[in-house]
Amino acid sequence: MTTHPQQVDPNTVPKRQLYTGANIPAIGLGTFGSDHVSPEQVAAAVADAIAFGYRHIDCASVYGNEKEIGRVLNNAMKQGVNRDELWITSKLWNDKHTPSDVIPSCMQTLDDLQLDYLDLYLIHWPFPNFHPVGCDVSSRSPDAKPYIHENYMKTWRELEKLVDQGLVRHIGTSNMTIPKLQLLLRDARIKPAVNEMELHPHFQQPELFEFVIRNGIVPIGYSPIGSPARPERDRTSTDTVDTQDPVIVEMAKRHGVHPAVICIKWAITRGQIPIPFSTTPRNYQSNLLAAISEPLTDAEMAAIAQIDRNCRLIKGQVFLWKEDQSWEDLWDMDDTITPA
Numbered sequence: 038m039t040t041h042p043q044q045v046d047p048n049t050v051p052k053r054q055l056y057t058g059a060n061i062p063a064i065g066l067g068t069f070g071s072d073h074v075s076p077e078q079v080a081a082a083v084a085d086a087i088a089f090g091y092r093h094i095d096c097a098s099v100y101g102n103e104k105e106i107g108r109v110l111n112n113a114m115k116q117g118v119n120r121d122e123l124w125i126t127s128k129l130w131n132d133k134h135t136p137s138d139v140i141p142s143c144m145q146t147l148d149d150l151q152l153d154y155l156d157l158y159l160i161h162w163p164f165p166n167f168h169p170v171g172c173d174v175s176s177r178s179p180d181a182k183p184y185i186h187e188n189y190m191k192t193w194r195e196l197e198k199l200v201d202q203g204l205v206r207h208i209g210t211s212n213m214t215i216p217k218l219q220l221l222l223r224d225a226r227i228k229p230a231v232n233e234m235e236l237h238p239h240f241q242q243p244e245l246f247e248f249v250i251r252n253g254i255v256p257i258g259y260s261p262i263g264s265p266a267r268p269e270r271d272r273t274s275t276d277t278v279d280t281q282d283p284v285i286v287e288m289a290k291r292h293g294v295h296p297a298v299i300c301i302k303w304a305i306t307r308g309q310i311p312i313p314f315s316t317t318p319r320n321y322q323s324n325l326l327a328a329i330s331e332p333l334t335d336a337e338m339a340a341i342a343q344i345d346r347n348c349r350l351i352k353g354q355v356f357l358w359k360e361d362q363s364w365e366d367l368w369d370m371d372d373t374i375t376p377a
């Protein structure tokens with residue numbers, strides 16, 4: 038394993054406690070190559086990031102790189118990183134919600150990642166669906182389905198079995214809304230430990246953020262920098278750019294860092310767990326260093342609270358299930374689940 042002069046001691050990276058008492062590192066490394074960064078490049082970044090001091094890696098079967106990352110994890114453990122120092126998350130893809138597919142899909146992930154257990158397994162999206170890798174925004178699946186709570190619970194029961202079997206330590210959700218989470222919290226035998234959700238200064242989701250905290254669920258924030266390299270299908274003309282916001286830019290100048298680092302410091306100071314993607318050593322190193330440096334001040338946090346633009350970037354259009362719908366239908370904007 039490479040060693041770095043500025044290596045971060047993983048013990049100094051702050052942790053968040055889950056309701057089970059387990060501690061999860063307060064920052065992770067994202068691994069979605071946005072359809073243009075190769076599995077080998079992502080895996081090389083994971084290897085070097087672990088050498089630098091990262092211990093939390095956010096994976097998913099749909100990212101198409103778990104085999105390559107598995108080789109890296111195996112190598113890191115051979116070189117002395119203990120399994121229990123690592124926090125490895127993966128996610129069930131949308132075309133594997135059928136109950137009989139859930140456990141085999143998780144087993145495949147375990148096999149690919151060369152692990153005996155996952156620290157966290159999430160249902161990636163609450164919509165059973167399929168779209169091909171690299172598809173464009175108008176792509177629709179003929180078998181797309183809306184959220185049907187009864188079916189989601191059948192999938193969730195399989196995740197609960199994975200915990201019972203010791204294959205997964207924690208289970209959680211991703212891309213959920215308050216009304217969907219209320220139903221899950223009512224019916225789950227094993228409560229979700231986290232909810233992975235889009236969170237960056239221009240998309241702060243204050244109601245959902247407060248709801249999950251109030252319910253003992255830790256928020257993991259994806260696209261924490263505003264996903265500047267996201268796929269074409271996730272771009273619209275009204276999207277805003279967090280790292281160009283004058284408040285963020287001015288704060289970055291004062292701290293002598295890139296605006297992306299201010300986004301990371303904001304996330305950690307607020308209490309969500311950011312999982313920035315990066316394959317550029319200077320960038321993933323400064324993101325981890327941000328996690329062990331001074332938090333933002335109350336005044337800086339208050340200034341960033343003012344720049345929320347409610348600008349969702351990952352809108353999920355490809356998961357729509359009917360003609361003439363708009364992406365807002367996926368997100369229960371009026372606090373009720375959009376009917377089928």
Ligand SMILES: NC(=O)c1ccc[n+]([C@@H]2O[C@H](COP(=O)([O-])OP(=O)(O)OC[C@H]3O[C@@H](n4cnc5c(N)ncnc54)[C@H](OP(=O)(O)O)[C@@H]3O)[C@@H](O)[C@H]2O)c1
Nearest residue numbers: 067068069259260261262263264266297313314315316320
């Ligand atoms: N649950 C879900 O549905 C879901 C959805 C989307 C994403 N995610 C997860 O969240 C992760 C992160 O989200 P994301 O990839 O969409 O976006 P992101 O982390 O907001 O942005 C990543 C981009 O920011 C750049 N960057 C990172 N650190 C930087 C720094 N310090 N200075 C300058 N630029 C920097 C990276 O470029 P370089 O590579 O050059 O550093 C990369 O292009 C994903 O990889 C994935 O693991 C989950």
